[in-house]
Amino acid sequence: MLGVSVSTVGRALADRPEISDAMKARVRSLAEQHGYVAHSAARSMRTGHSTLIGLIVPDVRNDFYGAAAMALAKCCEDAGYQMVLAATRDDPDSELKQVRSLVEARAAGMVIALSPSPRRETLALVRRLRSTELIRDVAGGDTPWFGIDDHRGIETATLHLLDGGHRRIGYVGGQEALSTGRDRHAGFAAAFARRGLDLPADLVRTGPPDARFAEKAMAELWSSAHRPTAVVAAGAGLTVGVLEAIGRLGIDVPAELSAVGFGDAPWFRWWGPGLTTMALPVYELAYACGGHLLRQIERPAPAADEKPPRYRAMHSPTLIVRGSTANV
């Protein structure tokens, strides 16, 4: 329409120095006037990469992943990338589909909290992009990992109860298939070991990290012959389930039972007497994760023979004491 070539228009819109200011102005005004918007697919095909960054999580309603999504969204936006959020509901097939479509889009990178038992193909695809793992440590290999110091977190929580005089402490945790499940369980045991005490093995319940399981597990613990005087819920979903059970069974907290959760939701301090919990630096963690990913992306591709050490960053949770724990 201006009688100039496409390359000139392209360069003008890209603000290249080899185009005169007069021409730039003409091009821009005409583009604006006609509502021109670039075709990112065409650009992406030509350049070979896109500005998409994927975030794949089990559930955005979980406050943890919600916060992570907000943090990563901020990272991406500031750096000029777009975030694609996918929720897998811990369904391996859904997960595979989502990961595949990210690779198809030649995404610049991805942050993923993998499901407990991902498909083999999923892992292969994850390795194909610049990926970082969030929380769950399952991909193995050389994927950078950003997580919580689960061991120390649960150990701290448990020590808080032990030092309050509790001995019969129940544990409701995720299954051992997940790194988080393993590490937290180990932290629970470590606390007892550190105080030279025996672990009440009959009070340990592990399963899928959701509220349904936790509620059942808590009810079991409460109906046992030798009831616990305290309980550790080793996950966000699990904490919700334990609280559900406490409410349903009418357990008096902290008189009958002390409870400590893992992960801090805004409403925990309003729950009953206030829930003692381990607060996770979620936003910081996700922000660090996103920052690392972006640096990886901006950096020139590493040489094929170069083998960088695996990156593992652990952020420590902090104990927040509220009214749900009392000394015996």
Next chain:
Amino acid sequence: MLGVSVSTVGRALADRPEISDAMKARVRSLAEQHGYVAHSAARSMRTGHSTLIGLIVPDVRNDFYGAAAMALAKCCEDAGYQMVLAATRDDPDSELKQVRSLVEARAAGMVIALSPSPRRETLALVRRLRSTELIRDVAGGDTPWFGIDDHRGIETATLHLLDGGHRRIGYVGGQEALSTGRDRHAGFAAAFARRGLDLPADLVRTGPPDARFAEKAMAELWSSAHRPTAVVAAGAGLTVGVLEAIGRLGIDVPAELSAVGFGDAPWFRWWGPGLTTMALPVYELAYACGGHLLRQIERPAPAADEKPPRYRAMHSPTLIVRGSTANV
């Protein structure tokens, strides 16, 4: 590698009938073996459209939008689309950027909860895609809208208090610039009108729909000479702020003050005596919204002269009575 043309490979992978089964098998096995994944950008450029669907919300940590995201994600996945989630934090510039990048990607459609005062360019871009509005009704024009019957919802909540004998009822709501703010305020007034009572205008506070404002507003109401005996919080964020203030001021609920919220978070029933609230059918709403969008997308492009009536779907909230409201 097989000595066949690209078109044959393309058709084989697309499972077209004009390719023999033997060839399809050979192509597929080789593709799998070499880890071939299609280049969606190239496809998108050739076909002119993509399978991306955008969801633009202020904040995914808000339980409302979190649930909406999960619902839309399910919709998209089942229909073979990918969901792109963007969080604007109600920042008009961020919003514009996100919308623009969706148009650049030639997204198949978008679901958007617009910020209170969007840029004009944003609205123009929104109209360019097949869009549906969620909750907030600001785009005007012919964008389909899926929302809550705010008027009826707040009216129901207020009637509940009025019929419990309350007369001095405080109202903490969003600003009038938002359709939600207007309708909810009107519903509050309508309840008084329906019972032939005068509205306590001195107890009405409107402002940005976040916890910070609500906490301040509630504190003001409580420090007024003629305190309210009940309060209506007309939004999710506002409800959180009101609860904050109640906790901070040590107000005894429901003895000193009855409180009713808007929007139901899972933890509301654990808060103090349990929060009476209007539960919103969020998941259903978002699912319907996504379904409508998908139908619009699959439908052949409407004729330019055809002017379909504006689509407006209102879902009604339901009152859930818990311990935070008492008769006077």
Next chain:
DNA sequence: AATTGCAACGCAAACGTTTGCGCCATAAGC
């Protein structure tokens, strides 16, 4: 006056798919 330098722009290829059309076999119908 001839050379050089540089600013400003055009040409054309390439990215990986999809698809209408054309081609070549073989099979079927007369």
Next chain:
DNA sequence: GCTTATGGCGCAAACGTTTGCGTTGCAATT
């Protein structure tokens, strides 16, 4: 034996950008 139909595949164009290189005109330098 000739035409016609059909299954199976190749050719080539097109989608909208980006970019290396080539070209032009004009001013500055020798």
